Amino acid sequence: MDFPCIDRLEMRQRDLMAGPEPTYEKVVTGYELFHDSTPFVCDHGGVLPQMDVAYESWGRLNADRSNAILIHTGLSGSSHARSHAKNSRPGWWEKFIGPGLAIDTDRFFVVCTNVIGGCYGSTGPWSVNPATGQRYATTFPLLTVNDMVRAQFRLLDHLGIHKLHASVGASMGGMQSLCAAALHPERVGRLVTISACARSHPYSIALRFAQRQALMADPNFRRGFYYDGVQPHVGMKLARAVATVTYRSGPEWELRFGRRRRAPDQPPALCPDFLIETYLDHQSERFCLQYDANSLLYVSKAMDMFDISQSVTRRLAAQREHAAADLGHELATTAAACANVSVCMNIEDQPASTTGHSQAETEDEIAQDLIAGVRNAKQPTLVLGVQSDILFPVKQQREIAEILRRAGNERVTYYELDAMYGHDTFLIDVVNVGAAIKGHLENTT
Template identity: 50%
Template structure:
């Protein structure tokens, strides 16, 4: 059996190596005297006789059982007992849960005459192996009802790369009644991964992603407003996106789908408004990506937006958020099953999608909330520690990744997150102030002090740019919520009350209070 020899002291080790047959400790050395130099064999025997060398077996990542030197077979997962006899020559550690490995000689503790102990870790990692399954079919592919569809058979030209789609589809849902003047419409722009299902209704009774914020008497009051919510172009819940069928090939677009921008998303939804016969919105309301869209809507169509709400958004994406979304995209694109985006007839890239969601979840909430909810609490009270999750926060992230991984198309996450990175309201303008000057309607800007992915200074930047551009009807709310970026989904008192008041207030004063009493310090 091949062995690797260690002696006490560097000088002894060097002398031992100099007398070996090949002079390299990195190569297997034979214990058979016939295959070793006489000098090496003599020195090794002398060291062993003095009790300065013993042998043990380490762990292997192999899942097969192992056979010890005594002929005993150890099944996978079985940890054999250590022979603790007094003879130094018999102190050998059998291989637990693994196939035989080359023996490794270790020094004896000279003071007590015992071998240095070794008890390794089982190399079974269920937290990794249980993630290898692709799981059930993606859920987003099953959502084919509960929403309306607007189809435009005209070519849709996109902002980048001179790209064009032969046709475009926008999935949408509505609540409330459109009045005769058609001036009570409120368009809700969604975040990155949300569908058009903001609120439950008869065709789809499942709770919506903004269930408590939309409805009679709610923040967006359906007894007063005709409320519209659409799935973004590039998404996977009914609107044109990578998972849609290209009518020219009768195959999924996959990554042949053109790069989309926030501007493209807004233009597509204004085509929907044209289809519905709505010229001017009472309000454009959006959070996160939707907050970008509401700003872009008022900039592109100042005569068609009466007021806008931007919650936890930004005027332009900054390096920190770009970097985080880049890492999310990379986890998907490095999944072998992603197959350059052509996985619709193959294996779903679940692992990449799961990791991307886990990374994203870290930015959606805040450190103070993690401390309050999880602290350093462990999953179970045990002394057994492995490389798999130990703390509740790890378990929570894994759950979030697992539950989301089948609900959204990985390609859609790539495309829409890229659109967020590319967003800059001042693109094509000499400055951010000039870009914001196109927005002339009253504006409500809301931000959260604990937001990580869209930090509060980005909402302050929106307010300041609008103010410097001469917009006197800007209101800014800075919320002290522990929920981070997800505050717009959870805070009815802060977000809900602010949105309701802004949408329903008569704007005669045109932001006078904001201008004279609540200006941010320079």
């Protein structure tokens, strides 16, 4: 039997061995860079001696700086949510942001960042450690969603924005937006969280685990130290294929592909044969060298550990404060901070502190912990869920709305969309998702 798909992978391998490494900064261009020379202590005790946050903006900040909206991205998202003069390529939310659109840049000043841990300008595993002159790779500290949000608020401080008109995000961005509203309630005027959760559930954790295992099984992964060699493109391709299955829905694929084959007049093949297989192969191939493998590991793990419960938030804050106290004035010196093995730890050596709940806890105790975690989030809130979403099922968005209401937020609006696009509905359904967002942001009551 012929295996043309394996032949293509082997050819790609030979090309990579002869060619240069991917340069992720060229995938997204035209962003601004906020450089923070103040050491950044992460929730799990690691320290970044300095930090860059890539961001892009649209619209104008008004005189009292009260019209800013912060857009939070999903796992592999960049700051390029909308085209502009420095980068005319369509952004990932191009049809949602702009004059007169759902997020109206005639009214609002819109900011979007690449999260720390990413590879599109913000400090991540691909960045150079200033203490060693080498890329961090898997010496990069483990991150949390809370860390990402704290880095974003440092950017807001730099921009002179004390209070946001709104915090808006979908998927992992919805986790960030909820986190921002709960941890910085005095700085967030409105909350929009779409296709997200208050805590990651076992099903989504399992799916992301499978992706990471596929990636790390690639012989070119080399425990994350692959930057001077061949990229783990096969593992990344497999990981992306698994992810793509979770982003869309069966009803959509039934309509788009059905059981049609690429070449129905040919014998069946073990390589991509059905149209759905060719779609997955194309999507994963296109992605496998456009995003850093280590970033996928770190950012997806941060998603797994997300839990807005009060006990988890307090425990993370205590760990961070303890690490900062231990380091003391040494944090002011980059070399001293990163010479300490407790600062720049390998991902395999970092403490596996509990960020979930004990099995001994009852469901009511878990719910009360979640309610306590959002007790300060009283701002007008829009929660959107999608019935066909298998990655973040609607029960998780219902849980967000419920805990906010039980915590005393009387201004929670919950919509459940009957769309067939699955998790990616927030990228596709401009009419329904866009209208809901626009109405919430512009409501004056």
